[in-house]
Amino acid sequence: MASHIRHLGLVFRLDRWQSYGMTNAQPTSPPQGQTSDWPQVATAGFDGLVVRFADTLSEPANRAALAFRVAVERAGWSAVQETSTSLVSTYLRFDPLGTAHAEMMQQVKTLLASRDWYDAALPEGRKLWRVPTVFGTDLAPQLAEAAERAGLTVEEAVRQIAETQLRVQTIGFAPGQPYLGELPPAFDIPRQTDLTPQVPEGAVVVAIRQIVLFSVTTPTGWRHTGQTRFRLFRPDAPEPFVLRPGDEVRFEPISPETYAALERDGPDGGATCEVLS
Amino acid sequence: MTRTLTLHRAGPGLSLQDLGRSGYLAFGLSRGGAADRLAVFEGAALLGQAPDLAAIEMAGMGGVFEVSQDTRIALTGAPMRAALDDGTSLRWNASHLLPAGAQLTIGAVQAGSYGYLHLGGGIATECRLGARSTHLASGLGARLQDGDTLPIGHDTDGAVNLALEPEPRLDGGTLRMVPSLQTDLFGATELARFQDVTFTRDTRANRMGVRLLPDGDGFALDGGLSVLSEVIAPGDIQVTGDGTPYVLMSECQTTGGYPRIGSVLPSDLPRVAQAQAGARFSFTLVSLEEAVELERRAAEDLKRLPARLHPLLRDPASMRDLLSYQLVSGVTAGRDLDDAL
Numbered sequence: 001m002a003s004h005i006r007h008l009g010l011v012f013r014l015d016r017w018q019s020y021g022m023t024n025a026q027p028t029s030p031p032q033g034q035t036s037d038w039p040q041v042a043t044a045g046f047d048g049l050v051v052r053f054a055d056t057l058s059e060p061a062n063r064a065a066l067a068f069r070v071a072v073e074r075a076g077w078s079a080v081q082e083t084s085t086s087l088v089s090t091y092l093r094f095d096p097l098g099t100a101h102a103e104m105m106q107q108v109k110t111l112l113a114s115r116d117w118y119d120a121a122l123p124e125g126r127k128l129w130r131v132p133t134v135f136g137t138d139l140a141p142q143l144a145e146a147a148e149r150a151g152l153t154v155e156e157a158v159r160q161i162a163e164t165q166l167r168v169q170t171i172g173f174a175p176g177q178p179y180l181g182e183l184p185p186a187f188d189i190p191r192q193t194d195l196t197p198q199v200p201e202g203a204v205v206v207a208i209r210q211i212v213l214f215s216v217t218t219p220t221g222w223r224h225t226g227q228t229r230f231r232l233f234r235p236d237a238p239e240p241f242v243l244r245p246g247d248e249v250r251f252e253p254i255s256p257e258t259y260a261a262l263e264r265d266g267p268d269g270g271a272t273c274e275v276l277s
Numbered sequence: 278m279t280r281t282l283t284l285h286r287a288g289p290g291l292s293l294q295d296l297g298r299s300g301y302l303a304f305g306l307s308r309g310g311a312a313d314r315l316a317v318f319e320g321a322a323l324l325g326q327a328p329d330l331a332a333i334e335m336a337g338m339g340g341v342f343e344v345s346q347d348t349r350i351a352l353t354g355a356p357m358r359a360a361l362d363d364g365t366s367l368r369w370n371a372s373h374l375l376p377a378g379a380q381l382t383i384g385a386v387q388a389g390s391y392g393y394l395h396l397g398g399g400i401a402t403e404c405r406l407g408a409r410s411t412h413l414a415s416g417l418g419a420r421l422q423d424g425d426t427l428p429i430g431h432d433t434d435g436a437v438n439l440a441l442e443p444e445p446r447l448d449g450g451t452l453r454m455v456p457s458l459q460t461d462l463f464g465a466t467e468l469a470r471f472q473d474v475t476f477t478r479d480t481r482a483n484r485m486g487v488r489l490l491p492d493g494d495g496f497a498l499d500g501g502l503s504v505l506s507e508v509i510a511p512g513d514i515q516v517t518g519d520g521t522p523y524v525l526m527s528e529c530q531t532t533g534g535y536p537r538i539g540s541v542l543p544s545d546l547p548r549v550a551q552a553q554a555g556a557r558f559s560f561t562l563v564s565l566e567e568a569v570e571l572e573r574r575a576a577e578d579l580k581r582l583p584a585r586l587h588p589l590l591r592d593p594a595s596m597r598d599l600l601s602y603q604l605v606s607g608v609t610a611g612r613d614l615d616d617a618l
Contacts, residue, residue, distance in 0.1 A: 042458060043455075043456065043565060044457060045455060045457055046512070046540060046565070050507065082303075082308075083303060084302040084508055086505075087505060087506060089507055091302070093510070096565075096568075097569065097573055101565050171303065172506070172532035173532050173533075175301070175305045175306040176304055176306075177305050215305070233305075233306075233415065235405050235415075235416075235417050236405065240304075240406060241301075
């Protein structure tokens with residue numbers, strides 16, 4: 001049983017990852033539809049399986065990962081204890097004492113073969129969130145630095161971010177925290193080498209054509225360019241996690257005075273949402 | 278009236294813990310729960326109750342506790358000095374009756390890192406997202422503070438004065454690991470060296486991860502290599518940019534971009550959690566088939582915990598008030614012990 005469930009090692013080059021741009025045009029890797037190389041299934045630790053749909057970020061692979069997770073949840077396999085997605089992969093945690101690794105692997109492969117996952121639609125019930133955001137000032141001190149790295153004036157950087165309708169590619173790292181993509185090519189800027197020790201909850205941080213909107217206060221290597229009062233993790237609310245993969249977000253510029261006034265607005269911090277059709 | 282536990286003094290690392298919460302990984306919330314899960318099962322066995330009840334995890338230092346009504350307690354994990362205000366000392370890895378109004382003082386760890394105070398009926402705070410455990414990294418709950426009062430759940434009035442010889446796990450040792458997502462990236466030579474060298478548990482360690490310093494060179498991958506952020510899980514051995522491995526623990530983040538050289542078996546994680554700074558570790562790679570066998574045995578050991586209980590032999594010299602000890606409680610180990618054994 002061992003040979004076909006050996007883990008797979010994959011090499012990703014940093015330069016390739018950083019220069020990759022997800023576009024709405026046809027991605028180069030992977031091509032639409034399944035190829036002989038993708039998707040790949042690998043064990044992850046004692047009780048995990050990872051299904052990888054690509055080795056770089058692309059919209060079809062992102063949609064495939066999201067759709068495959070939904071399919072696994074719907075399949076209701078008794079051994080599966082928990083599932084999640086990353087940018088282009090789906091993860092299953094299961095009980096190998098109840099279902100052998102080889103058997104779980106086979107179930108996953110059978111489900112994988114049942115359709116073209118790269119063709120999957122985005123999740124249903126997606127929402128568009130408009131989030132009031134202070135760009136720059138002492139609330140978000142790295143706007144100028146990020147703009148300079150992007151080769152843009154501060155005004156142009158804010159305009160480009162504000163005009164881009166970003167999509168939640170994955171939720172992860174911290175509870176309810178979205179990775180949003182993608183920004184215009186100018187924002188293909190690397191993470192800084194040093195960590196900023198404390199960037200607050202609600203921060204809009206930028207790197208590699210993505211934005212992360214922080215759900216907790218945390219150290220980071222991403223640049224702090226905006227600040228919101230949008231609370232993404234509300235443990236005692238009926239909907240503890242506000243954003244879902246596939247949701248879209250626009251960061252709408254406001255003044256520090258408006259930001260101050262939004263303190264009274266509760267956990268949405270002035271954010272509004274509408275259902276995307 | 279609800280029974281309560283009051284913390285007159287709380288050490289700096291006290292939190293409410295259980296076996297954590299499943300099902301929120303996709304939302305960025307890791308399972309969390311007790312750093313030493315085995316200690317939770319031992320506490321449950323000592324009190325004859327379900328393992329999903331919440332207990333107090335004490336990192337490094339205990340506190341001063343008082344209950345509003347007589348309450349069964351059990352002490353597990355890293356041993357700490359525990360005594361009542363009448364001078365009676367309480368043995369670790371055992372169950373006791375804590376009389377109402379008595380002050381229980383739990384001091385610093387004598388070995389290991391995480392001690393646990395379990396109560397008959399468990400701590401009965403409201404569940405949040407399906408569990409009571411504090412998830413410090415996510416701000417889900419908070420550390421316990423001086424003056425906190427917590428509700429205690431209904432107890433079945435079971436036995437006390439039972440003891441358990443815990444599985445040794447406080448001093449490091451050999452950790453069994455299985456391959457993880459990037460094991461092959463490191464190459465056979467580095468993987469062999471990883472299993473040859475000895476590691477020292479660093480001072481940097483918490484509920485998210487434990488840093489292990491290798492004797493000799495680190496295990497950094499060749500320059501320019503990186504991995505696309507993927508799911509991470511407790512047990513994964515992440516190698517950071519400078520080549521130092523971290524073993525991820527219960528409150529780890531849910532995704533990460535550092536390569537993982539392997540993943541420690543779940544049943545070995547209590548040893549990672551309990552090691553103090555300076556403890557020595559080594560790793561050995563096992564196949565998934567061996568891992569299944571090892572985990573199956575560990576699961577069977579958990580089931581056998583109740584059968585390993587034995588009556589606590591008390592040293593009369595350590596009991597200041599022998600008479601009241603038996604009368605106040607109204608609980609004797611007699612029949613209950615027969616049931617338990």
